[in-house]
Amino acid sequence: MNVSTVIKTDGLTKRFPRVTALDQLTVEVQPGVVGLVGANGAGKSTLIKILLGLAPATSGTGRVLGLDIATEGPAIRERVGYMPEHDCLPPDVSATEFVVHMARMAGLPAAAARERTADTLRHVGLYEERYRPMGGYSTGMKQRVKLAQALVHDPQLVLLDEPTNGLDPVGRDDMLALIRRVYTDFGISVLVTTHLLGELERTCDHLVVIDGGRLLRSSSTASFTEVTQLLAVEVTDHPEDLSLDADAAVRERLTAAGLTVQPDGSRVLLVEIRDEDTYDTVRDTVADLGLGLVRLEQRRHRVAEIFTDDTDAINDTDRTGGTADVLAS
């Protein structure tokens, strides 16, 4: 095992009476922001609980920060922060009281707990509100408190279970930026689960993909999103001739020029890149037809593609008009 390895499992299996939640999972995670990806029921939460030493594995072994998950759970939980998926905040206490309490539970002396709480709540962007009862908080504020309590004891690793759950697009972006900073500013490694694939493409260095408790793939995010040999082309309508089907006209001309063209979604054409001249051919064709170019870019693979054979990956539209891929349950 590499000395800096954060998580390592070997043949990890968890069987419940009627379902195998983890099935011979062997994976290694290095420092950074790592996404744990899988549809609902894939085994993500079960894996997190076993890594924290809160639930025993049926078979197989695992280490977190070099510590054995079967015998060193308390030592792991001293060094690892955990943000659970579900709402777990008492409504009648303030964020400050709650996070101080969690810091004390983690073993910090009273003065240090208060100081770390103030720092951590500031880092997650909770200011005056931190003295108000949490029952009146928005979902975004509650998620920030949950993140703060995971960070307050200065862990080496945090396990974040669906931290963007219930947030609107702006709240999601803020939370993702915050998660990125946990590693870049403080050097705390992050394992984050979500079923929103678009989020992971932007936030994570590495992705671990599980399905039905089995490892589908573990590799750098960049390798999931390598460029394809396809150009994505989107054109405007003709400014005067509104009866012209612009997409069909472009497609016909490019096909006549010997290029392979296929539609992708409503207004994007995918043009196979034959050689360097393909870009010029597309640009000239569009100009000849009197149309404008909205988009001309080399297409990248999407993380969602890994699921298209085995599970249903569906698309929903995010506020930028692009697609945020969501794994169906």
Ligand SMILES: Nc1ncnc2c1ncn2[C@@H]1O[C@H](COP(=O)(O)OP(=O)(O)OP(=O)(O)O)[C@@H](O)[C@H]1O
């Ligand atoms: N305590 C339990 N008893 C029985 N079955 C369980 C238990 N916990 C989880 N499971 C089952 O194990 C499988 C994996 O569940 P898990 O919660 O780990 O998935 P997940 O990927 O975290 O999904 P979600 O995003 O819905 O939480 C599911 O089929 C679930 O029903």
